[in-house]
Every structure is written in C-alpha cells, then in structure tokens.
Amino acid sequence: MDELTRQVVIVNDLGLHARAAAKIAKLAQDAHSNVWISRGDTLADASSVIDILSLGCPMGTTVSISVEDPFDLDILEAIDQLIREGFEE
Amino acid sequence: MPDQESQEIVLRGIGGSPGICIGKAYLVDREGVDVVQRYAVGAQGLAKEKNRFKTAVQRAKEELHSIIENTPEEFREHGDILETHVVLLKDKMLYSRTIDIIDKEKINAEWALKKAVAGLKQMFQEMTDPYLRERSEDILQVSDRILRNLVGARQVDIRNINKRVILVAHDLSPAETAQIQLERIMGFVTDRGGKASHTSIIARTLAIPAVLGLGEATREIRNDEIIIVDGTEGTVILRPREETLLEYQDRQVQYEEFRMAISRDSHLPAETEDGVRLAVMGNIELPEEVVSVLDHGGEGIGLYRTEFGYLSRSSFPQEEELFDKYKDVVEVMAPRPVTIRTLDINGDKAVTYAAQRPEENPALGLRAIRYCLKRPDIFQTQLRAILRAADHGNVRILLPMISGVDELREARQHIEKAAESLEKDGVAHNSNIAVGVMIEVPSAVIVADFLAEEADFFSIGTNDLIQYSLAIDRGNQEVAHLFSPLHPALLRMLRQVTKAAKSQGIATYMCGEMAADPIHIPILLALELEELSMNPQSIPAVKRMVRSLKAEKCAPFLEEALRLKTARDVMNLLRTAYGEIFAENLYAQGR
Numbered sequence: 001m002d003e004l005t006r007q008v009v010i011v012n013d014l015g016l017h018a019r020a021a022a023k024i025a026k027l028a029q030d031a032h033s034n035v036w037i038s039r040g041d042t043l044a045d046a047s048s049v050i051d052i053l054s055l056g057c058p059m060g061t062t063v064s065i066s067v068e069d070p071f072d073l074d075i076l077e078a079i080d081q082l083i084r085e086g087f088e089e
Numbered sequence: 090m091p092d093q094e095s096q097e098i099v100l101r102g103i104g105g106s107p108g109i110c111i112g113k114a115y116l117v118d119r120e121g122v123d124v125v126q127r128y129a130v131g132a133q134g135l136a137k138e139k140n141r142f143k144t145a146v147q148r149a150k151e152e153l154h155s156i157i158e159n160t161p162e163e164f165r166e167h168g169d170i171l172e173t174h175v176v177l178l179k180d181k182m183l184y185s186r187t188i189d190i191i192d193k194e195k196i197n198a199e200w201a202l203k204k205a206v207a208g209l210k211q212m213f214q215e216m217t218d219p220y221l222r223e224r225s226e227d228i229l230q231v232s233d234r235i236l237r238n239l240v241g242a243r244q245v246d247i248r249n250i251n252k253r254v255i256l257v258a259h260d261l262s263p264a265e266t267a268q269i270q271l272e273r274i275m276g277f278v279t280d281r282g283g284k285a286s287h288t289s290i291i292a293r294t295l296a297i298p299a300v301l302g303l304g305e306a307t308r309e310i311r312n313d314e315i316i317i318v319d320g321t322e323g324t325v326i327l328r329p330r331e332e333t334l335l336e337y338q339d340r341q342v343q344y345e346e347f348r349m350a351i352s353r354d355s356h357l358p359a360e361t362e363d364g365v366r367l368a369v370m371g372n373i374e375l376p377e378e379v380v381s382v383l384d385h386g387g388e389g390i391g392l393y394r395t396e397f398g399y400l401s402r403s404s405f406p407q408e409e410e411l412f413d414k415y416k417d418v419v420e421v422m423a424p425r426p427v428t429i430r431t432l433d434i435n436g437d438k439a440v441t442y443a444a445q446r447p448e449e450n451p452a453l454g455l456r457a458i459r460y461c462l463k464r465p466d467i468f469q470t471q472l473r474a475i476l477r478a479a480d481h482g483n484v485r486i487l488l489p490m491i492s493g494v495d496e497l498r499e500a501r502q503h504i505e506k507a508a509e510s511l512e513k514d515g516v517a518h519n520s521n522i523a524v525g526v527m528i529e530v531p532s533a534v535i536v537a538d539f540l541a542e543e544a545d546f547f548s549i550g551t552n553d554l555i556q557y558s559l560a561i562d563r564g565n566q567e568v569a570h571l572f573s574p575l576h577p578a579l580l581r582m583l584r585q586v587t588k589a590a591k592s593q594g595i596a597t598y599m600c601g602e603m604a605a606d607p608i609h610i611p612i613l614l615a616l617e618l619e620e621l622s623m624n625p626q627s628i629p630a631v632k633r634m635v636r637s638l639k640a641e642k643c644a645p646f647l648e649e650a651l652r653l654k655t656a657r658d659v660m661n662l663l664r665t666a667y668g669e670i671f672a673e674n675l676y677a678q679g680r
Contacts, residue, residue: 018227022173025180049173050182050209050228056216 005066006076012086015058020087021049027078033069035079046079097330102303103282104323105289107626108348109341110276110298111334115254116312117261127200130191138191142198145238146178152234153178170227177231182209199239206232255318257310261288276318278325280306290374292320293626294381296348300325355386355629357636361614365640369632370426370622372600376417381625386632389425391548391622392487392600393418395471396434408470408477415478423482428548428600428622429475430487430527431500432467433457452556457490462499472507479519486522487548492530494539500524501543525598529553534582537589547590548622551601555579573656574603580612580651580659587616598622607634608663608671614640615647637670 010016016024028035028046035046039061044051046065057063063083067076082088130138157171177183183205190201206228213225253275260281277292282301292299298320310316310327317326317337321344326333360366370391371382382390398406398414419427433456448454461468478484488500501524508520526533526540529550533540541547551574556562558579561572573579590597598620603609605623607630613621614635621631646666653659664671 018177019169019173022176025176045181048181049177050180054212054216 004068004070004073004076005064006080007062007064008080008083010057010059010061010063010083013059015061016052016055016063018049018053021052023082023087024052024079025049027075027082031067031069031072031075033067033072035068035072035075036066037063037079038066039063096328097333098309098327100300100303100306100309100325100327102278102300102306102323102325104320105277105282105299105301106292106297107321107344108276108296108298109317109319109321109337109344110255111315111317111337111341112253112255112275113313114257114278114310114316116307116310117256117258126197128197130195130197132195135192135195138198139188141239142187142191142202142235145198145235146184148238149231149234150175150178152238173227174231174234177228178235183228183232199236202232202235202239255316257306257316259307276320277301278303278306278310278316278318280304290378293624294375294378296381296626351629351633352385355632357386357632359632359635361635361638361640363639363641365614367614367618367635368620369628369635370428370620371625371628372622373418373625376414378625379418379421382628383421385625385628387625387628389483389620390418390422390427391598391620393427393429395430395432399432399434405467405470408474411471411474412477415474415484416481419478419482419484426483426485428485428487428525428598429478430489431458431475432461432471433489434460452562458488458496458500459490462496462503465503468503469507469510472504473511473516473518476504476507476511476518476520476522477516479522480517484519484522485546486524487527488524489527489550490530490553491526491528491540492532493536494543497526497540497543527600528586529557529601531558531582534558534586537586538592541589541593541595544595546596546598547586548598548600549583549586549618551579551599551603554582554601555603558582574601574606574609575612575656575659575663577651577654577656577659580647583612583616584647584651587618591617596620605631607631608660608667610634611638611643611646611663611667612650614638615643634670638667 012020014020024037025047031047037044037046037052037055039055039057042055044055046052055063065076065079065083067073153171153175157175183202186205186208187198187202190196190204191198194201194204209228210225213228253273255276255278256274257278258280260279261277274295274297276297277288277299279288279299279301280303282288289299289301298318300318300320300323303325306325310325314327315329315334317329317333319325319337319340326337329337358366359369368388369386370389371378371385371387372392372394373379373382373390374394374397379390393415395411398411415427415429455463461471472486475484475486486504488497491497491500504520504524508518511518511520523545525546525548526544527550528534528537528540528547529552531554534554537547555572555574555576559571559573559576561568587597596619597616599613599618600622602623604613604618604621605627610631623631646662650659650662653662
C-alpha cells in the first residue's frame with residue numbers, strides 16, 4: 001500500500017489551478033486503474049480536472065497521490081515529479 | 090377582451106448613458122450565459138439526445154484543436170489554456186454528469202449541461218482561495234462552447250450577435266461586456282447597476298443609450314420584441330403604440346442632430362464673449378475613457394477616480410499594475426493635466442477584501458484619506474505608482490475627504506516618503522507635482538484659509554459637499570429632492586472657498602456634478618473657478634454655455650443670487666436672467 005502512495009507539496013505559485021490539474025488528469029487518464037489525489041480527508045479522482053480543482057489546493061498544500069495497481073507506478077512517479085517541479089511554470 | 094399585445098408598458102430605471110434607440114431586444118439570461126430552453130425527452134429519444142450531446146462535445150474538441158494549431162508560437166500560453174479546455178470537455182464531472190442528467194431527468198442536452206455546470210459553479214463559489222474560485226470561468230467557457238455546438242446555427246452566444254440589437258440582461262460583468270461585439274449593440278438595458286457601473290461607463294464611452302437598475306426588465310421584456318430605450322430619461326418602453334414609436338423616432342433624430350452640432354464645436358476653447366477662459370476637463374474612472382474625454386473636447390482630466398482599479402478583484406493591486414494604468418492615461422493626455430485622486434474606498438464603493446467590519450454609517454466612516462492614512466502600505470503602493478506615472482506627463486495628486494490641516498500634512502509626508510523610497514530604489518519618478526485638496530467636507534470649507542496655505546490647489550467635490558452640508562443621502566428617495574447645488578448655504582460655501590484660495594494665490598477647480606450642468610455656469614464663472622471637470626458627455630454643452638456668456642455680467646449676478654434666501658429663488662433668478670441662453674443648452678441634457 002505504502003509504495004502506491006506519495007506525499008507531495010504543491011510548490012507553484014498558483015496552486016493546483018486548471019492548467020496544472022489538466023496536466024495531472026492527462027497522465028492519470030492513461031492509467032489502468034484508478035488514480036486518486038487527496039487533501040486531508042477529501043479524495044478526488046485524478047483523471048478529472050474538475051475533481052482536482054474541487055480540492056482547492058493553493059501553494060504550500062500537501063497532497064497525497066495514490067494508484068491502485070502497481071502497474072501504474074510509472075504514472076504515480078510522473079505525477080509526483082510534475083508537482084514537485086511546479087508544472088514547469 | 091383587451092388586446093394584451095398592444096398594451097404599452099413604461100419601465101423606469103436609471104439613465105446610465107444618454108440617447109434614444111429603438112430596436113429588437115436581445116435577452117441574455119440571469120446567469121449571464123444565454124437563454125437555454127428546457128424540454129422533456131421521451132424514453133425512446135434519450136439515446137439520440139445523448140448522441141447529440143456527444144457530437145457537440147466532439148465538434149467543440151475539433152474546434153479547439155484547430156484553434157490550437159493556428160495559434161502562433163508566441164501565444165503558447167493561450168494554447169495551454171485551450172489544451173486545458175480540451176481536457177475539460179471530457180471531464181467526467183461535466184461530460185458524464187450531463188449524460189447522467191439526460192438519462193435520469195429525461196430532459197434535453199442543453200438543460201442537462203446547464204444543470205451540471207450550475208452544480209459545479211456552486212462548488213467553486215464555496216472555495217476559499219480566490220484564484221481557484223475564479224477557475225470556474227474555464228468551466229463556463231468550455232460549457233459555452235459545447236452549448237454553441239448543441240444549438241448549432243442559432244448562435245446564442247453574445248460574442249456572436251450578428252444583428253444590431255438592444256442587449257437586455259440581469260447584469261453584465263466586465264468579462265461579459267468584453268466579449269460582446271460592441272458595434273452590434275444599439276443599447277443596454279439591465280435589471281441591476283447604476284450610473285457608475287461598468288456597463289454605464291462602457292455605454293457612455295461608446296455613446297450608446299443605456300438604462301440600468303430597472304429591477305425586473307428581464308422578466309418583462311421578451312426576446313426579439315421591439316423596445317424603445319431612452320437613456321436620457323432612464324425609461325424603457327415595451328410594446329409601444331404607433332404614435333409613441335413615431336414620437337421617439339423624431340426625438341432620436343433630434344438628439345442625433347443636436348449631438349452632431351454640439352460636437353462640431355466641442356474643440357473650440359471655452360472662452361466667454363469678453364475673453365475669460367476656463368478649462369473644461371473630464372472625469373474618468375477607467376483608462377479607456379480618456380478617448381471619450383478627448384472626443385468631447387476635454388482639455389485634461391480633472392478627476393481620475395482610482396477606485397475601479399481596486400474593485401472586482403480578490404486582492405489589492407500591485408504597484409506595477411497601477412503604474413501601467415496611470416501611465417496609459419498620463420501619456421495619452423500629455424501635456425494636458427491628469428488629476429489623480431487617491432483611493433476613495435469603503436464609502437459608497439465598498440471593496441469586499443478591504444472591509445474590516447461593517448460600519449453603520451459608511452459615509453461618515455473609515456473611507457478615503459482616513460482609510461489610506463490607516464493603511465500606509467496600500468497608500469504607499471498607490472503613491473509610488475502615481476509618482477512614477479508623473480514622470481511621463483502632467484500629473485497632479487488630489488486628496489479626497491480632507492477635513493483639516495493635519496490630514497493634509499500627514500498625507501504630504503506619505504507622498505514625500507514614497508518619493509524618497511523611489512529615489513533610494515533608483516526608479517524613475519517625478520515628485521515635483523501639485524498636491525491638491527478635495528473640498529467636500531464642510532469642515533474643510535470652514536478652515537479653507539488654513540488649507541490654502543499648505544495646498545497647491547483646491548478641487549470642490551460638490552456631490553459629497555452637498556450631501557454632508559445639507560445632511561441628505563441622495564440614494565434615499567424620501568429626501569433626494571432636497572439635494573440642491575443652489576442652496577444658499579452652498580453658494581456661500583463656494584464663495585468662502587474661492588476667496589480663501591485666492592488670498593493664498595492658489596487655483597480652485599470643481600469636479601462635482603454641479604459643474605456638468607450648463608445652468609450653473611454663470612455662478613461658476615462669477616466664482617472665478619479656473620477649471621471645471623465633468624463626465625465627458627457634458628463637456629460640449631458646458632463649453633458652449635461658457636462661450637455664450639459675458640464674465641463681467643456674471644459677477645454682479647452672483648452678488649444678487651447670494652442675497653436670495655432659497656434655492657428655488659436662485660433658480661428662478663437664473664431662469665429669468667439666462668433663460669434664453671439655457672433653452673438651447675438645456676436640450677443637451679435632454680430635459
């Protein structure tokens with residue numbers, strides 16, 4: 001379970017805004033199984049831009065990303081990196 | 090049985106921009122999107138309805154792709170936003186939910202989409218982060234695009250209005266007005282808004298009639314019906330009778346002719362028959378309005394209200410942003426003067442993010458200079474932006490709501506501090522500019538002699554001065570009729586101010602509505618005001634009035650007026666003495 005989940009801090013100025021969320025969703029849509037992104041107790045489907053936006057994550061928020069299928073670990077890694085690098089903004 | 094169709098209805102609102110237009114109503118619905126119809130779909134039609142929706146999404150996607158392909162490299166950022174929109178199109182919370190709603194509620198795709206979006210909008214509005222909250226815009230734009238494809242050739246989008254219409258809306262946001270192809274609009278009619286609202290300003294700038302604050306216009310007016318909009322009177326007439334139509338057609342022609350005649354000579358100077366020259370300037374709220382000031386023959390900006398730069402946003406603007414705006418205005422007007430009034434908020438224009446706690450009496454509360462002195466950080470940002478803009482043209486600073494000498498001194502210290510910090514930062518600026526006091530609080534009138542020793546000029550703001558001296562809230566219909574610039578108390582105050590200014594050798598200007606009415610010009614000439622500033626549309630009529638008067642005759646006239654005991658007597662005297670000259674000029678106001 002643990003290796004299927006990552007904690008990451010949002011570092012870009014604008015937080016998880018629409019363009020950033022779209023980049024995550026694009027990656028998540030290629031997954032075999034569900035990809036989740038959560039802030040505290042709130043869980044969002046990472047393949048939905050709107051669901052990600054609904055988490056309302058400004059800069060500095062810690063979110064956790066998780067995949068259900070070990071096959072999707074590459075995608076987990078890619079999303080993690082994307083967020084850590086501030087969405088190349 | 091009476092024929093309902095022929096029943097003429099007159100709706101009364103606020104005239105936001107003068108003029109008359111007759112044309113077809115184009116209704117924009119309450120949410121600001123468009124009129125979406127709702128109808129039931131039978132069980133056997135559901136699959137077809139869902140397909141219709143999917144096809145519309147597909148078409149929207151193709152549209153977006155083709156726009157992205159045609160976006161040049163240098164607009165990559167714009168392309169990024171459109172890529173986001175492509176992803177949003179198929180977002181399950183929009184796409185799957187709409188399909189679900191079609192299925193469950195057995196309704197048409199347009200309505201189902203609208204319903205899905207309404208739910209999302211609600212969710213976004215509850216977000217705390219202002220930036221993310223505004224992201225619902227992206228979703229609205231995407232759903233608009235799908236909607237346009239669903240409705241097909243009917244083109245309901247306000248961006249695509251393809252005939253000349255009168256736009257009827259509950260309210261129009263600056264974003265919406267920005268989308269409209271304004272050359273297609275003959276007039277504006279809205280339920281909400283007032284004279285200072287964004288829609289009014291746009292309408293006045295474009296010189297098209299607007300009636301706002303009608304309350305229920307969007308309920309009464311039907312799409313495509315012919316309506317008459319009289320922006321001068323502030324009325325809208327529905328289902329007009331034949332003779333009403335003819336009457337308004339005549340008035341429309343007359344108004345146009347008059348406006349043309351007056352704008353032909355609006356560039357001539359405002360000089361009386363005996364050679365006394367007055368500067369007639371414009372009041373503006375948005376940088377875009379400078380064009381209108383110049384078009385109407387304005388000789389500078391006598392009042393640049395800076396509050397708009399602070400409204401409809403989630404946080405205070407940065408120095409750079411303010412500087413850009415001020416510089417735009419200053420550069421366009423140069424070498425003519427631009428009088429920038431420092432921030433006057435938390436009075437009639439509450440800025441939500443600046444609100445500390447609700448005040449029982451905002452007009453007497455923490456507003457204007459009081460607010461700025463209490464929030465030196467905000468004041469410094471604005472002052473630095475102004476001093477930097479001053480390096481690009483002719484700038485003056487006007488301080489609002491000054492009630493005594495101490496406030497003027499303190500404000501001047503802040504200006505010096507801003508200049509010093511710019512000097513230290515090595516940023517180009519000009520601190521050698523005039524600093525004036527807005528005379529709008531009665532105590533400032535009483536100590537005008539003290540203020541004149543330390544101010545570079547006075548500018549009389551008649552609206553607030555009348556409100557505070559006569560204790561009248563103009564927004565209160567019970568007492569609004571008592572609001573009169575010709576009240577003997579006010580005339581005495583005006584004279585006291587100009588005398589105090591003269592004894593110290595400083596100039597007095599006027600930037601309230603009193604200056605915009607040609608009927609007051611003989612009095613203002615007698616007071617020897619050097620500049621009058623007003624809404625741009627009033628400039629030509631005021632200039633014309635000045636040109637038809639003799640200054641030497643105005644002085645004794647004022648002495649006579651000052652002996653009269655009521656505003657009504659003063660008005661009667663004005664009418665008797667200048668009746669004929671007013672007659673033609675008053676028509677400019679459409680009265």
